[in-house]
Amino acid sequence: MPAVSPLVLALGDPAGIGPDVTLAAFLRRRAAGDAAGGATGGTAAVPAFIVAGDPAALAARADLLGLDVPLVETTPEGAVAHFANALPVLPAGPAFTGRPGRPDASSAACVEASLEAALGLVTAGRAPALVTNPLAKSVMYEAGFPFPGHTEWLADRAAAPGRAAPHPVMMIWSEQLAVVPATIHVPYAEVPGLLTVDLLVETGRIVARDMARRFGITRPRLAFCGLNPHAGEEGTLGGEDEAIVRPAVEALKREGILATGPLPADTMFHPEARARYDVAVGMYHDQVLIPAKTLAFHDGVNVTLGLPFIRTSPDHGTAFDIAGTGRGDPSSLIAALRLARRLADAERATSQAPAPALARA
Numbered sequence: 001m002p003a004v005s006p007l008v009l010a011l012g013d014p015a016g017i018g019p020d021v022t023l024a025a026f027l028r029r030r031a032a033g034d035a036a037g038g039a040t041g042g043t044a045a046v047p048a049f050i051v052a053g054d055p056a057a058l059a060a061r062a063d064l065l066g067l068d069v070p071l072v073e074t075t076p077e078g079a080v081a082h083f084a085n086a087l088p089v090l091p092a093g094p095a096f097t098g099r100p101g102r103p104d105a106s107s108a109a110c111v112e113a114s115l116e117a118a119l120g121l122v123t124a125g126r127a128p129a130l131v132t133n134p135l136a137k138s139v140m141y142e143a144g145f146p147f148p149g150h151t152e153w154l155a156d157r158a159a160a161p162g163r164a165a166p167h168p169v170m171m172i173w174s175e176q177l178a179v180v181p182a183t184i185h186v187p188y189a190e191v192p193g194l195l196t197v198d199l200l201v202e203t204g205r206i207v208a209r210d211m212a213r214r215f216g217i218t219r220p221r222l223a224f225c226g227l228n229p230h231a232g233e234e235g236t237l238g239g240e241d242e243a244i245v246r247p248a249v250e251a252l253k254r255e256g257i258l259a260t261g262p263l264p265a266d267t268m269f270h271p272e273a274r275a276r277y278d279v280a281v282g283m284y285h286d287q288v289l290i291p292a293k294t295l296a297f298h299d300g301v302n303v304t305l306g307l308p309f310i311r312t313s314p315d316h317g318t319a320f321d322i323a324g325t326g327r328g329d330p331s332s333l334i335a336a337l338r339l340a341r342r343l344a345d346a347e348r349a350t351s352q353a354p355a356p357a358l359a360r361a
């Protein structure tokens with residue numbers, strides 16, 4: 001891989017907001033005083049990236065929005081040199097035939113092709129991290145996509161031959177708050193039946209390991225939410241907190257992980273409470289994504305932990321209601337690109353660090 005390889009960005013659903021925020025992020029690539037045009041890594045306003053997807057869809061969206069964004073079809077190896085002057089695109093997948101703001105099952109083939117191409121660059125070592133623009137789950141399901149979302153698709157693709165897929169963990173991260181839902185894209189009614197001590201212990205281990213390995217927080221503090229009001233009020237308002245969450249927390253503590261809980265979820269997210277932990281682990285999606293998106297909708301990043309590669313994404317969805325209007329805010333995508341760059345640079349620094357000296361016998 002060249003010294004500074006570009007990130008790869010999967011275009012996402014071309015009928016959604018992905019093309020809008022991609023173009024807007026590119027236009028913000030220059031930091032004040034950055035004569036190189038943001039072509040380099042962590043200090044640039046927006047780190048260099050190449051988009052995998054349909055170049056014509058991007059060009060048409062730029063026209064619709066009245067944005068002057070030259071595109072260049074290239075490879076990751078050529079992308080950094082172009083990034084100052086043109087948005088690098090790796091053509092991937094069929095032409096987009098839909099319309100901005102109109103969900104359509106025909107977009108699913110574009111989404112999948114762009115994801116496959118982007119992930120292929122990462123697994124081949126040609127890009128250091130994958131960033132994904134949003135897809136619409138209902139559109140993907142209608143077209144037969146057999147995974148609940150990117151998170152589960154990526155885990156499936158990350159499986160080594162003949163081995164089970166790794167357990168993927170969704171984290172929504174911002175400077176203000178990091179949260180992990182232990183169950184992800186499942187109906188609310190199924191949550192209690194899916195919660196087990198093993199699931200919570202495995203989730204806690206992955207969070208602790210990846211916060212140390214990727215984020216540099218050597219011993220992260222994990223706060224586990226209870227499932228029920230007041231964390232079950234000592235078993236009187238539901239049994240899962242004492243039967244499942246508490247034993248999982250105790251097991252993690254025995255492994256040396258700084259875990260606390262079950263804590264009443266309604267009082268875990270005010271500033272003083274947030275200062276007491278690094279990651280809040282919730283029992284279901286909305287329990288922790290609501291506080292995360294309320295505090296930092298435009299700065300939040302979706303990071304998948306537990307994978308052998310780095311993947312980030314904006315925290316928002318396809319926003320069909322504003323696709324093609326120019327109202328899409330690129331901040332969350334920019335935060336996702338910056339975090340991917342930071343994690344990739346940290347990984348590179350670790351892999352290049354000299355091996356520790358051997359202890360003398």
Ligand SMILES: NC(=O)C1=CN([C@@H]2O[C@H](COP(=O)(O)OP(=O)(O)OC[C@H]3O[C@@H](n4cnc5c(N)ncnc54)[C@H](O)[C@@H]3O)[C@@H](O)[C@H]2O)C=CC1
Pocket residue numbers: 017021133134135136137138139150302313314315316317318319320321322327328329330331332
């Ligand atoms: N990573 C992914 O692929 C994700 C995909 N989705 C998918 O997105 C679709 C739509 O989901 P919704 O719940 O409607 O959430 P959404 O995030 O797409 O939109 C919610 C509201 O926020 C606004 N909004 C979203 N992003 C914005 C931005 N960058 N700038 C300004 N306003 C913005 C929208 O206009 C809308 O009013 C669903 O099909 C869902 O599955 C949702 C979340 C993440």
Ligand SMILES: NCC(=O)COP(=O)(O)O
Pocket residue numbers: 148149150151152289302313315
């Ligand atoms: N609410 C977050 C979300 O739906 C993102 O899911 P994924 O597509 O990143 O798995």
